[in-house]
Amino acid sequence: MPDENDAPDPPDADLVARAQAGDLKAFDELVRRHSPRLYSLIYHMTSHREDTNDLLQDVFAKAYRSLERFRGHSQFYTWLYSIATNMTLNFLKKRNRRSRAMSLDDLDAGLERNEDFIALTTPRSPEKEVGLKELQKKLNEAMQTLSDDHRAVVVMYDIQGLPHAEISRIMGVSEGTIRSRLFYAHRQLQSQLDEFWKK
Amino acid sequence: MPSPSDPSPELATLLRLKNHEQPPDGYFEDFARTFHDRQRAELLTVSVWRMLADRTATAFYDWRAALQPRLLYPLGAACAAIVVTTLALRPTSSTTAPGSALTTAPEGALATAPARPSLQPGAILPVPAAAAATTAWPRGSVPVSTHTPPPPAPSPNGLRRTPEDALVPALPVTSGQAWPLTPEGQAQPASADGTSLQATHGKIIILVR
Numbered sequence: 552m553p554d555e556n557d558a559p560d561p562p563d564a565d566l567v568a569r570a571q572a573g574d575l576k577a578f579d580e581l582v583r584r585h586s587p588r589l590y591s592l593i594y595h596m597t598s599h600r601e602d603t604n605d606l607l608q609d610v611f612a613k614a615y616r617s618l619e620r621f622r623g624h625s626q627f628y629t630w631l632y633s634i635a636t637n638m639t640l641n642f643l644k645k646r647n648r649r650s651r652a653m654s655l656d657d658l659d660a661g662l663e664r665n666e667d668f669i670a671l672t673t674p675r676s677p678e679k680e681v682g683l684k685e686l687q688k689k690l691n692e693a694m695q696t697l698s699d700d701h702r703a704v705v706v707m708y709d710i711q712g713l714p715h716a717e718i719s720r721i722m723g724v725s726e727g728t729i730r731s732r733l734f735y736a737h738r739q740l741q742s743q744l745d746e747f748w749k750k
Numbered sequence: 751m752p753s754p755s756d757p758s759p760e761l762a763t764l765l766r767l768k769n770h771e772q773p774p775d776g777y778f779e780d781f782a783r784t785f786h787d788r789q790r791a792e793l794l795t796v797s798v799w800r801m802l803a804d805r806t807a808t809a810f811y812d813w814r815a816a817l818q819p820r821l822l823y824p825l826g827a828a829c830a831a832i833v834v835t836t837l838a839l840r841p842t843s844s845t846t847a848p849g850s851a852l853t854t855a856p857e858g859a860l861a862t863a864p865a866r867p868s869l870q871p872g873a874i875l876p877v878p879a880a881a882a883a884t885t886a887w888p889r890g891s892v893p894v895s896t897h898t899p900p901p902p903a904p905s906p907n908g909l910r911r912t913p914e915d916a917l918v919p920a921l922p923v924t925s926g927q928a929w930p931l932t933p934e935g936q937a938q939p940a941s942a943d944g945t946s947l948q949a950t951h952g953k954i955i956i957l958v959r
Contacts, residue, residue, distance in 0.1 A: 575789070583782050587772070590781075595768060604781070611785055612792060616804045690764050709757060709765035723822070737757040744761065 560584075563627040571619055578618070582611050585628055588711065589635050595706040596639045597646075598695065606642055610635045625720055632721045636703055643699045686744070693743040701736040704729055 563584070569577035589610060594603040614634055621630055694702055700722075707713045707721065708729075715733075719726045757765065 575786075578789075579782060579786055582785055583778065586778050586781055590773065590778075591769065591771070594771065594773075600773065607781065608785055608788060612788065613804065615789060616801070617807070620805065620809065686764065687767065690768075705765070709762060710768050712769075733756075737761065741758060741761055744764075 564623065567618070567621065567623075567627050570615075571621070578615055581627070585631055586611075588628075589631065591711060592632065592635055592706055593639050595694075595710055596699070596703055597643065598691070602642070602646070606635075606639055610638055613638065629717065629720050632707075633723070636707075636721055640699050640703065689744055690740070693740045696743070697736050697739060701732050701739075704732045705736045705740070708733055 561580075563581065566577045566581050566584075570581065586607060590603060590607055593606050593610070594600065597603055597606065610631070614631055617634075621627070625633075694705070697705065703722070704718060707718045708715070713721075715726045715729050718729050722729070756762070
């Protein structure tokens with residue numbers, strides 16, 4: 552007899568149906584399942600951990616209140632992403648832009664085993680790691696110069712790896728607009744980092 | 751094949767590294783617990799207005815999701831056209847011919863123009879019909895303008911038009927006409943027909959006895 556813990560995770564649609572029927576535990580599971588990616592989305596858009604925490608709470612609270620209206624026209628996480636993106640963009644409009652330079656110190660310890668990090672710092676040397684930290688800091692500053700809409704697209708496409716079509720559905724604009732925003736944002740980031748590439 | 755919108759390999763790698771920026775260990779467990787508590791507390795205190803606002807927002811999202819993105823712009827343009835057309839076809843109630851806007855005070859036959867009129871040779875100053883009705887001019891001696899002002903409307907200085915302004919007689923004014931000033935700084939020319947003109951603070955006031 553298979554252990555209950557070995558059972559595959561139920562799909563989102565099942566959990567949503569149970570939550571719509573009033574099963575709070577089902578919604579809690581949806582929160583646990585989607586909070587890491589939503590946290591990343593909001594954090595990279597706001598660059599502020601406390602704001603991210605507050606917004607994430609608000610996003611799930613709103614999703615819960617609106618859950619009975621979710622008809623399944625899109626996937627649940629697309630719907631959730633859409634709520635999170637809209638709420639974050641609205642928040643950023645209201646908030647005075649607080650530039651907060653982040654550094655690699657914010658990263659988790661697992662980064663040093665990441666293949667991208669190893670590739671960028673090989674052969675290992677203190678100078679190279681310092682250079683990478685400076686580069687990351689410069690990138691964070693450059694990200695802050697993007698408009699909120701452009702930054703949202705960069706976060707979803709480049710950092711989270713969502714495809715153009717999915718971002719288009721989340722943001723409610725055409726794929727062409729997404730590609731255009733990405734092109735402009737990459738060009739802006741590239742130009743600001745060019746002096747570091749040359750080093 | 752790389753898309754034109756793709757970043758350079760170095761930039762792409764650097765951006766992917768940001769995906770490792772995560773909160774401290776245990777954050778998500780705490781978050782789920784905190785949210786769990788908040789969720790249950792909110793269930794007891796949800797206001798009617800908040801529920802209404804949420805439902806409206808969700809319904810709006812559903813409409814948006816049901817539409818193709820490429821249909822949104824034409825739909826928006828159509829809605830905007832309807833609004834503009836409606837506004838354009840709405841009967842206007844406050845337009846007045848330039849230079850002919852006259853208002854009457856609530857009491858008395860006092861009319862003021864909203865701005866300093868430019869007096870050209872042979873220019874015509876309209877006078878409210880209410881004033882004309884009370885004047886002692888011999889009938890037929892005062893030319894009557896064919897200008898018919900629009901319906902009454904609030905004026906910029908807050909005074910209201912009265913329905914009696916509907917017909918406007920006019921007086922000929924001579925270019926360069928000099929008017930003696932009164933001690934209060936008002937120009938007050940006398941006229942044979944009992945009408946006087948006053949200039950006060952950039953406005954010409956036509957007084958009719």
